[in-house]
Amino acid sequence: MIKHIPVLPQETIKYLAPSKNQNFIDATCGLGGHTRLILEKNGPKGKVLAIDQDAEALEMAKKNLKNFGKRIDFEKSNFSKLGLIIRHWSVERVDGILFDLGVSSYQLEKPERGFSFIHTGPLDMRMSEENTRISAKDIVNSWDEKKLKEIFRKYGEEPYAGKIAHEIIKARLQKPISTTSELVEIIKRATPPKYRINMEKHFATRIFQALRIATNDELKALESGLKQALQVLSPGGRMAVISFHSLEDRTVKNFFLENPSLEILTSKPIIASNQEVNLNPRARSAKLRAATKL
Ligand SMILES: C[S@@+](CC[C@H](N)C(=O)[O-])C[C@H]1O[C@@H](n2cnc3c(N)ncnc32)[C@H](O)[C@@H]1O
Numbered sequence: 001m002i003k004h005i006p007v008l009p010q011e012t013i014k015y016l017a018p019s020k021n022q023n024f025i026d027a028t029c030g031l032g033g034h035t036r037l038i039l040e041k042n043g044p045k046g047k048v049l050a051i052d053q054d055a056e057a058l059e060m061a062k063k064n065l066k067n068f069g070k071r072i073d074f075e076k077s078n079f080s081k082l083g084l085i086i087r088h089w090s091v092e093r094v095d096g097i098l099f100d101l102g103v104s105s106y107q108l109e110k111p112e113r114g115f116s117f118i119h120t121g122p123l124d125m126r127m128s129e130e131n132t133r134i135s136a137k138d139i140v141n142s143w144d145e146k147k148l149k150e151i152f153r154k155y156g157e158e159p160y161a162g163k164i165a166h167e168i169i170k171a172r173l174q175k176p177i178s179t180t181s182e183l184v185e186i187i188k189r190a191t192p193p194k195y196r197i198n199m200e201k202h203f204a205t206r207i208f209q210a211l212r213i214a215t216n217d218e219l220k221a222l223e224s225g226l227k228q229a230l231q232v233l234s235p236g237g238r239m240a241v242i243s244f245h246s247l248e249d250r251t252v253k254n255f256f257l258e259n260p261s262l263e264i265l266t267s268k269p270i271i272a273s274n275q276e277v278n279l280n281p282r283a284r285s286a287k288l289r290a291a292t293k294l
Pocket of ligand 1: 053
């Protein structure tokens with residue numbers, strides 16, 4: 001059974017506070033790690049609507065959670081359509097909604113999905129093949145230098161954004177850039193050895209993150225998902241959001257601050273303990289924010 005270790009498990013449950021017979025939406029079910037934690041608390045009649053736009057992830061979650069039977073409903077969709085999805089879910093109240101953003105370790109580790117700079121694979125990065133119009137390959141081979149530099153700066157906070165964008169344009173004049181390892185080589189050529197060696201993370205991390213965010217239009221989906229979550233949530237219900245980079249976290253923080261109908265439960269984002277980071281390195285950059293709908 002393939003698993004994804006859920007980040008901030010106790011903290012997420014503390015803030016979502018699921019109790020007997022309450023209903024929850026897991027907007028990013030992944031392999032179902034957090035969904036399981038909620039289902040363990042909201043029995044015997046509480047339900048979970050588990051959403052993910054990734055068909056493979058959802059199939060695995062179905063297997064991982066089969067013991068919960070009819071208490072769980074699955075929906076393959078983008079959470080930016082939450083308002084529509086909920087119309088078909090027959091519950092009286094929604095007591096909490098969780099967003100655990102980004103990609104799962106399962107997606108990262110499958111070379112053919114193209115998210116990984118460690119394994120060679122096609123430069124794809126789409127979380128949903130039907131709903132995402134462009135792949136990372138399309139972006140890298142067709143967007144102009146200015147636009148590439150802009151997304152590398154904005155979504156990746158990459159100091160060598162300009163140099164890398166320029167090197168991409170040069171490389172694609174010879175032949176289209178098709179694989180993750182071709183892109184890694186280009187990033188390597190565009191950055192000084194000192195920069196690559198001194199980095200805490202792999203030197204391609206920021207560019208891969210930027211391309212993933214652009215391919216899946218992640219910030220737009222987040223803004224839309226948060227707005228709809230607030231509408232869908234019942235008074236007294238809770239919203240918890242786990243983000244993995246500063247732009248996402250800022251979007252969540254501002255959304256909470258700008259909505260007077262939300263009481264913020266986390267004045268500062270909750271981060272993982274050293275112990276958790278040692279066990280699950282993905283938790284290193286996780287930030288959890290939570291609020292109650294008044
Ligand atoms: C970090 S993983 C979630 C892991 C999950 N909490 C667990 O414990 O197994 C994020 C998941 O969200 C999904 N996802 C990301 N953006 C999405 C969106 N806009 N709509 C629906 N699913 C999304 C991804 O496909 C991925 O499976």
